[in-house]
Amino acid sequence: MRPTHTLLLVFVALVLAAVCAGCTGGGTKQVDAVSDTPVQSESKIVTDMRGLDVSIPKDPQRVVVMADGMVESVMIIFGVEDRIVGLPRTPKNYVYNYTSVVANESYSYKNGEYVPVVLYPGLRDLTVVGREVPNYETIASLSPDLVLLRSGSCSFPDYQTDENSKKTVETIESLGIPVVLLSAPECSDRPDLENLYREIAILGEIFDREEEAGQIVDLLTEKVALIDERTRDVPDADRPSVLFFGLSSSDRKKGGVGNVRGIDTPDSYFLEEIVHAKNAFRDPGRHTLSVEQVLTLDPDVILLPTSSGYHPPRELYESEPFRCLQELKAVKNRQVYALPWTPSRCGTRLEFPIDLMIAAKGAYPELFSDIRICDWTLEYYSDLYGVDEETAKKIRSAQWLDWTVEENF
The missing domain is CATH 3.40.50.1980 (Nitrogenase molybdenum iron protein domain)
Incomplete structure (x- = not known):
């Protein structure tokens, strides 16, 4: 010592x-x-x-x-x-801003919070x-x-x-x-979910609270099984490529355009083992990529995780730093989806099924046509936390998922 x-x-x-x-x-x-x-x-x-x-x-x-x-x-x-x-x-109250060169106006996302604070504001004190x-x-x-x-x-x-x-x-x-x-x-x-359940x-x-703990695990398992059962039999050749693409300004300062998550990350594991889609980036680790590298990957679907700020799809479609990526299939086909705002997300949290469902519906819209994420999230919050619809909507807004309502996703 x-x-x-x-x-x-x-x-x-x-x-x-x-x-x-x-x-x-x-x-x-x-x-x-x-x-x-x-x-x-x-x-x-x-x-x-x-x-x-x-x-x-x-x-x-x-x-x-x-x-x-x-x-x-x-x-x-x-x-x-x-x-x-x-x-x-x-716990902080987060704000994120970006400017659209298409609409020639700025957008501001306010009151982004992590879920426990919405449910128990006393954590701030x-x-x-x-x-x-x-x-x-x-x-x-x-x-x-x-x-x-x-x-x-x-x-x-x-x-x-x-x-x-x-x-x-x-x-x-x-x-x-x-x-x-x-x-x-x-x-x-092997970052499976058994650790979380344990x-x-x-x-x-x-x-x-062993009984309540068992109920939480049962709910999480049920949501995971729903996604797995619908997608597991998709032939390998028909599985779309999905890119976890972080739009961090720090990557642009390094000369890149964004960061990606490789095949050894939990995100990739859940994508390939539960959603049954392919990670477009096949190397291990997390890396900053250049415009040319991202264009070469040309994924079918892009997921925007929390990465040095919240990043809505419109930012990739409309803001100046990403005009160079407008030829990507995912951009042209409008298959870019923002994951829930989850500040300081280093460890898997109880909201992870929402990430999985957004990825699954984005990758396989026809297999999940009966599910509207905007409604599904409210049901999930209510089932998990035992809250009413008004509180569930507050949580959805705090995770900046109101875009799912606006886009009827």
Whole structure:
């Protein structure tokens, strides 16, 4: 361990010891001498995704969450969102603008938010503990009885490969605070959905909501099966090519026109194994491509993921930086589709079936002619979160999916 790391631990221990020394009795709860965390008389063992048995309170009440949406969403469904006391950062309200050279006017997309904030605005008021390498004094000051870390989220890189992530876990545990590690599908060599389902099951075990966790997994499985069953028998020769095309301004600064996602990414895996379409870009990794490279790929369908901002199809059709791509088949045939606005999307979230359904309907419109995405999303939000139609529409707007209404998609 580095000297500075050791000094930090000593400092935190001294601060907490001083806090404990200044506390007087009167309460009925015991307090851990290291972490100042209320100690419940009963505990239970949960096996996390490191394969470690972690002793946690039987009914955790103060939880620090280091994730970017999935864990918070599940806790909201469970009805325990008020137990979250700390997050890696304050959720933002996003705005995105672009100018159309065709219409000669600017467009502004406002109030883009991540779904948990729509459902529980109180998340904005929680203490920020920091990302990747958090502020340990801040975490300790919250007196949490549990820390949930999601490996593979934007706030906490892959625990298996990132040394800072390992040190973060070790440091928090050294403060006497139990850590349960979850692992997003993005962390596995074969990024299937079993990781996500296992994460949900563990959260159900932690909060004594196993039945609700099973219902979430059943709903996700049902939506995935619907898409898989309709497309799995499409002959390989008839499967359209689909390009995940990020319209990031940073790529243009590098001399490219956008970025693409290769065959080893979760997006590609879900596209090819569930939607049964072909990723137009056949190399691994994520890359910035030139105009010439994109024109050479010439995909049948283009999907616009969250990439340094939200990007509607009209931007690709009408804005100046992309006039050079107007000869692409997908552009000429108007088969460009925006995926839901999902800020800081590093780990798969509960809204992933919407991404899959947009991809499936875009790739195979005839197989999904009975499904209108604008209605299907409302039903999905209602089934998943148990919300009314008005709230479901708010979520759809926050994910900037109102284009599906405008285009009757």
